[in-house]
Amino acid sequence: MRARSAAVGASAHAKSVLRKPATLAMLAVLPPFVVVLYGAAMASFPDVAFLSASAESYGRMGGALFATAFLSGLVGLFGTVSAERADRYLSFAGFPAVVLFATRVVVSVGVAGLAAVVSLVALVGAGTGVASLPLAYAVLVLAGVLYSLLGVVVGALVPRELEGSLVLVFLADFDSFLSGGVLDVNTDFVEFLPLHYPHALFTSAVRRGTLAGEPLVPAVAYLAVFVVAAGVAYAAATGRGWSL
Amino acid sequence: MTRTGTALAATVKQFARTPVLVALLVVLPAYFVGLLGVVVPDSPVVASVPSATVETTLGAAVLPMLATLAAVMVAGIAGLFLTVNTLDADGWLALAGLPSRSLFAARAAALSAAAAVASLASTAVLVVHVAPDQVVLFVASTLVLGVTYGLVGAVVGVVLDTLVGVYVMLFAPAVDLFLFHSPLAADPPSWSAVFPGRWAGVAAIDAALTADPNWGAFAVGLAYLGGAAVVAAVAVRRAVTV
Amino acid sequence: MPNISKQSGTGDADVVLDADGLAKTYSSRLPWEPDVPVLRGASLELRAGEIVGIVGENGSGKSTLMQCLVGVLDPDAGTVSRPGGVGWCPQDDRLYDRLTVDETFRLFGEAHGMTGAEIAAAADRLTDRLDFQRFRDRRVDRLSGGNRRKLTLSVSLMHDPDVLLLDEPYTGFDWETYLAFWDLAEDLSEQGTAVAVISHLVSEQDRFDSIYELADGELTEADDAGA
Numbered sequence: 001m002r003a004r005s006a007a008v009g010a011s012a013h014a015k016s017v018l019r020k021p022a023t024l025a026m027l028a029v030l031p032p033f034v035v036v037l038y039g040a041a042m043a044s045f046p047d048v049a050f051l052s053a054s055a056e057s058y059g060r061m062g063g064a065l066f067a068t069a070f071l072s073g074l075v076g077l078f079g080t081v082s083a084e085r086a087d088r089y090l091s092f093a094g095f096p097a098v099v100l101f102a103t104r105v106v107v108s109v110g111v112a113g114l115a116a117v118v119s120l121v122a123l124v125g126a127g128t129g130v131a132s133l134p135l136a137y138a139v140l141v142l143a144g145v146l147y148s149l150l151g152v153v154v155g156a157l158v159p160r161e162l163e164g165s166l167v168l169v170f171l172a173d174f175d176s177f178l179s180g181g182v183l184d185v186n187t188d189f190v191e192f193l194p195l196h197y198p199h200a201l202f203t204s205a206v207r208r209g210t211l212a213g214e215p216l217v218p219a220v221a222y223l224a225v226f227v228v229a230a231g232v233a234y235a236a237a238t239g240r241g242w243s244l
Numbered sequence: 245m246t247r248t249g250t251a252l253a254a255t256v257k258q259f260a261r262t263p264v265l266v267a268l269l270v271v272l273p274a275y276f277v278g279l280l281g282v283v284v285p286d287s288p289v290v291a292s293v294p295s296a297t298v299e300t301t302l303g304a305a306v307l308p309m310l311a312t313l314a315a316v317m318v319a320g321i322a323g324l325f326l327t328v329n330t331l332d333a334d335g336w337l338a339l340a341g342l343p344s345r346s347l348f349a350a351r352a353a354a355l356s357a358a359a360a361v362a363s364l365a366s367t368a369v370l371v372v373h374v375a376p377d378q379v380v381l382f383v384a385s386t387l388v389l390g391v392t393y394g395l396v397g398a399v400v401g402v403v404l405d406t407l408v409g410v411y412v413m414l415f416a417p418a419v420d421l422f423l424f425h426s427p428l429a430a431d432p433p434s435w436s437a438v439f440p441g442r443w444a445g446v447a448a449i450d451a452a453l454t455a456d457p458n459w460g461a462f463a464v465g466l467a468y469l470g471g472a473a474v475v476a477a478v479a480v481r482r483a484v485t486v
Numbered sequence: 487m488p489n490i491s492k493q494s495g496t497g498d499a500d501v502v503l504d505a506d507g508l509a510k511t512y513s514s515r516l517p518w519e520p521d522v523p524v525l526r527g528a529s530l531e532l533r534a535g536e537i538v539g540i541v542g543e544n545g546s547g548k549s550t551l552m553q554c555l556v557g558v559l560d561p562d563a564g565t566v567s568r569p570g571g572v573g574w575c576p577q578d579d580r581l582y583d584r585l586t587v588d589e590t591f592r593l594f595g596e597a598h599g600m601t602g603a604e605i606a607a608a609a610d611r612l613t614d615r616l617d618f619q620r621f622r623d624r625r626v627d628r629l630s631g632g633n634r635r636k637l638t639l640s641v642s643l644m645h646d647p648d649v650l651l652l653d654e655p656y657t658g659f660d661w662e663t664y665l666a667f668w669d670l671a672e673d674l675s676e677q678g679t680a681v682a683v684i685s686h687l688v689s690e691q692d693r694f695d696s697i698y699e700l701a702d703g704e705l706t707e708a709d710d711a712g713a
Contacts, residue, residue: 026408034415041423044432059423070414078407162325163264165410169317170272173418177310178283187283250596254585261584261625336580339558340645342597 027114031067032122038063039126057128058203062180064119065143065202069195070172072112072144076151077168079104080234081159087237101234104152105145105227112144123206131209139205143198146223147172149230150194156233197222247342251350259326259354269322269358273314273366280310281373291427293450295458298427304374305427308452311366312386312445313421316393319359320413323394324401326355327480328409331402334484344481351480352395352473359390376452381462385448388465392440393417395472402483421445427453440468501569502648502680503532508554508564509703510547524550525561526703532649532680534570537671537693540684541708542700548684549577551700552653555682570648575641577653577684579634583627587613587637590626591644598645605644612640615670616663632658639667643674650674653684668693 042059087100116137123130130136151168158164178185179195190196197219204214260266284303291298291305298305338344363386367379376382396416400409420441424432427449436442444465450458510525524547532538542548553559555566556574581590588609595605613619616636621629626637635658643650656664671681671693683694691697697708 026405026411030408030411030415034419037415037419038423040433041419041429041436044424044429045426067415071411074407074411074414158264160262160264161406162321162329163262163268165325166265166268166272166318166321169321169410169414170276170314172414173313173317173422174276174279176418177280177422185283185285187285189283247596250593254582254589254593257589258582258584330582332578332580333582335558336574336576337594337597339556339574340594340597340641341599 027071027111028118031064031071031115031119032125034067035060035063035119035122035126038066039128060123060126060128061203061206062176062199064123065140065195065199066172066176066180067122068112068115068119068140069143069147069198070176071115072108073147073151073168073172074165075111076104076108076148077155077164078151078161079107080152080155080237081161081164097235098231101231104234105149105230108148108152109141109145112141112148115144116140128206130206132205135205135209135211136202139198139202139211142219142223143195143202146194146198146226149223149226152230153226153233156230156237159237191218194222194226248346248349251337251342251346252353255326255350255354256357258330259358265322266361269318269361270365272318273311273362274369276314277307277311277366277369278372281307281369289428291453292430293427293453293458294446294461295450295456296454298453300453305453307370307374308376308382309421309426309445309449311370312382312389312448313417315359315362315366315386315390316417316421316445317413318362319355319390320393320397320417321410322358323355323397324406324409324413325397326351326358326394327398327483328401328406331483338484344484345477347484348477348480351398352391352476355394355398356387356391359387359394363387363390374452377455378451378457381451381457382448385444385451385462385465388462388469389440389444389448392444392465392469392472395469395476396440398476399472399479402479417441425449440465440472443468500533501531501567502534503530503555503570503572503682504567505530505555506565508551508561508566510550510554510559510561524703525554525564527564528700528703528705529564530555530682530698530705532682534648534678534680535675536680536695537675538680538682539691539694539697540682540700540705541686541697544686546700547703548700549653551705552577552651552682552684556651568649571645573642573645573647573650575639575643575650575652575655577657579626579638581626581634581637581641584625586625587618587622587629590637590641594641595644600645608644609640612644616640616666630658632660632663635659636663643679646677646679648679650679650681651684652682654686655683656685 039056039060043056045055119140120130120133120137150171154164154168158167175193175195178190179193179199197215201211201214201216201219204211281303284306286301286303289300289302289305291300334347337347363383366386367383370376397409397413400412404412420439423429424436424439425441425445443461447458447461447465450461506529508525508528512522512524528551540548540551550559554561556572557566557568585593591605591609595608600608613622616639618633618636621633626634629637635655639652639655642652656667659667675681698705699708
């Protein structure tokens, strides 16, 4: 019964995301743009800590990661804000909150998966060789899901599109600036940024085709923390209407 | 002017009566610049602006740019939502007879006020870490770029879906200022000059790092602002009326 | 789109709105989603002082028709002539939710080109007539649904238009307000204003000079309206 409810809920949430032509177009068009722009921009930085010949591909990798993550984050935010009242009503009508949340996570994984495909294709198409496509794809999906859950948390706490977007954008840009290595910041604080470990994992998957020796455990632990945080925030938003 | 004044008063009330939004205009740039100011180390770097090459610290080189970026991001997102959130009501108001130029003027004025608040908040926190050489020009350049991106946000908001618009307004200023026109970037591609940051953004960074005002870049930045205003006025008018 | 404030016009002074052969189809950008034809040649003529009802099933296109009559939506085919000033009460409340009732009157009154005194008089008159004067200092987002509807209705007619197009105007009204609305509509009719009401509730047919039914995209006059 719960499995069927989850399937029905996931299908409904997926349709509400995908039945928007602009969202679908965004999924297809914007990540390649970001990948190319990041690559072109990074090529003009002389002092990053790697061979200058790979600066452009390093930029494209960062672009692929951020494009996937932030797209998923925005879908998580907007989906939560727009459906907050409907989800609360569904919960009131008897749909278990945990199943509702599970459907949101499933749709988040789906959106991240789609965005990751587009970003990876753009990365390869722009001329960056990827040593292991499956591993690179998996890390992109991980980054997307992380940010999608972050978007759910922000959307539950700040259930208005304008304010929620501002909060998410500032979190995301802060994360991208520091975890991308453009600024040579040497502080433990950076390890707490959501994209810090995915960035290292993605670089390894693309360049070396392996995740061995990379911080996979902290990245997965981060994911678990975000799932719990998003679950708590979501349950509060749909159950008691607790928000700013 | 009565209609524009009334529309302006209504716009200010409509958006200023959201305490969370008003707080975010100040808090987000402040947190962004403040936290980065603490985290970014003072390692020596060479910063490039059109008028000079400056040997300075990493913090002194990038924090002013990040302060400008923070104000610009706020203004860009605010411009998008200020326009999109009231399209239906604006349409009814236009139908009732309010000239679209009055409504646009009111919205542009309100957006400028929001950008000014964000610019001042950013700069106030910036000076705690590093003081721009020419503070007034720095704030003015940041404001010009902020309003420009705010108007771009308005266009993006009516032309694209809101979610797509936020995505664009997240990446565009970041790619423009943080990457292409960062003071650490030595040789950006020539086509990147199409971005607004090449002008008002560079004027801001120049004002922060040198004592020579880059009036040329500021003037072109103003021209970009004018162009963005024209495009935004046309786009919003088409979106509001049939 | 033409401004719908008062226009000087030639022709039959009795006809205040003339719509002929309106057609409208909603198309989706996604190729697998079907087109939805809503209007297929709807025609309507409104004369000064008439009270007309427009009924139809849910989804029959009543709001689409009204938006075409008002000029908010361009029809795919057909013409609409509006020699007089038009007031429109949309089905959804298109208000600025942070403004108070008085501030809303002020803003829309300015848009209509009314003076400060005219705006104040209209606000006094309409809030009293529809019994929501004690909410004049309250923000729209803190009004009940019924009071928001009263405000929307008031804003639509505050400038004394020649034609008043009302889309489900009394949603959320209590019984006294419903009766007050009809008193107001009849007074407007006596002053020469044409009133067209879209509603799925036209149980009191004798309040209407004519009732039209929108079905299959066309308007046909129903037989059982009052004189």
